[in-house]
Amino acid sequence: MTTTSEYHVYTAQSRPDLWPDWDNESHPFCSIWPKFFEGDLTDKFYLSKTRNYDELRKFQFFIVRQSPTEPEILVAFAQSIPFFWPELEAIGGRTGLSSHPEVLQSLPDGGYDTILSRGVEQCHARQGLPPLAAPFTDDQARDCTRKCNNRPNALSALSLAVLPEWRSKGLAEMMLGCMKAAARETGLEVLVVPLRPTRKVDFPNVNIADYMFWTKGFGPAQGPVGPILSGDRERVVNGKPCLPFDPWLRKHVSLGGKVVKVARKSMAVEGDMNHFIDLNFIDDVAYTYI
Known part of the structure; x- marks a missing residue:
């Protein structure tokens, strides 16, 4: 747990009671995400499963504002997932990136969806269990490492949200710092972030x-x-x-990140024509690594 005079950081392992109720539409965090997330089958199937395994719960973070005179308030929430990256292992880990920067391009083109499914499926495989689901996308089908039971060597951020009234208080930086610290403490060599430029x-x-x-x-x-x-x-x-x-890219670069590549198929969203007309979006994701 990380603590400041006003804010306290917990994990889903230490405070499982803080996990947002995504089925409760009145929960303040439910209105933060873009509506099109609802059509991402990979996200729907896998994201909630990060709370099902001890080795994943410690990578899910909550920031709570605590005051002696007021009830505690959940003000920020972030998720991340460890995964095995074979190309990174092949060059000797992080130290090999200086002489083999091309390895960064081996991050999956499926971005968020592929990293999320890879991380959960690999965790499941380490329990000696069969795959949870067939691949939801072509990129996941090509991901031959999703069934590996190797020890993770990298951490990927999945999401980070701060309630609007608590933004510009350094909480996003605090969350990213927690991810970096968790990666170091567990021997994960690289933090990657498939992010949506805001x-x-x-x-x-x-x-x-x-x-x-x-x-x-x-x-x-x-x-x-x-x-x-x-x-x-x-x-x-x-x-x-x-x-x-871009403000969100700028935040990561200012904290030591480096923009690596574009993941053009980061989220596979399904819906009828009216769904997409209503959304009116064109969206891509950029990878950064820290």
Whole structure:
């Protein structure tokens, strides 16, 4: 448990009572996630299972605000999952990344869905049990490591949410710090984050491979997107690389993360035509590693 004067961090192992009731639509965390998450079959099937295993519960985090005069309040919630990454093991772990950076490209193109299913299925295999489900996506079907029972060597963030009224208080940084600490304490060598850039939805017609290298101060407000932003990915000011334009990417990079690749099939969402018309979204995910 991590403690500040006002906020306390617990895991699902130490405080299982804090786990949000996702079936209760009035629960404040239920309204945070985009509606299209409801159509992701992988998310529906696997995410709740991170509470079923001791080795996974310690990677699920809660921040509670505690006061002597008021009831405790759950203000932030984050989930992550350990997984075995064979390509990382093949180069000798994290130390091998400096000479073999191409290994980062071996992270699955299926992003969130594939990492989530891999982590849970591998955990299940370590219990000596058969697979929980057939692959939900083509990328999961290609993931030959999802049935491995090897000891995990990496940690992936899955989600992080802070209630709106408690944002800008450093709680997201606290959660990411907890993930990094948990990875170190359990011998996991790398933390990866398949994340949704929060402002990408404002620029649906911009390729995410270009968007994720937009830099702060060189956003579209200064002129036509293409001419202004082309070639900015290596921009340096005062000897330091510019931080990303996107706030959520910027947060991770400022904490030591590095943008690695695009996972264009990170979430496979199913629904009828009206479902997608109502959502009106074009969404991609970028990987970072820390």
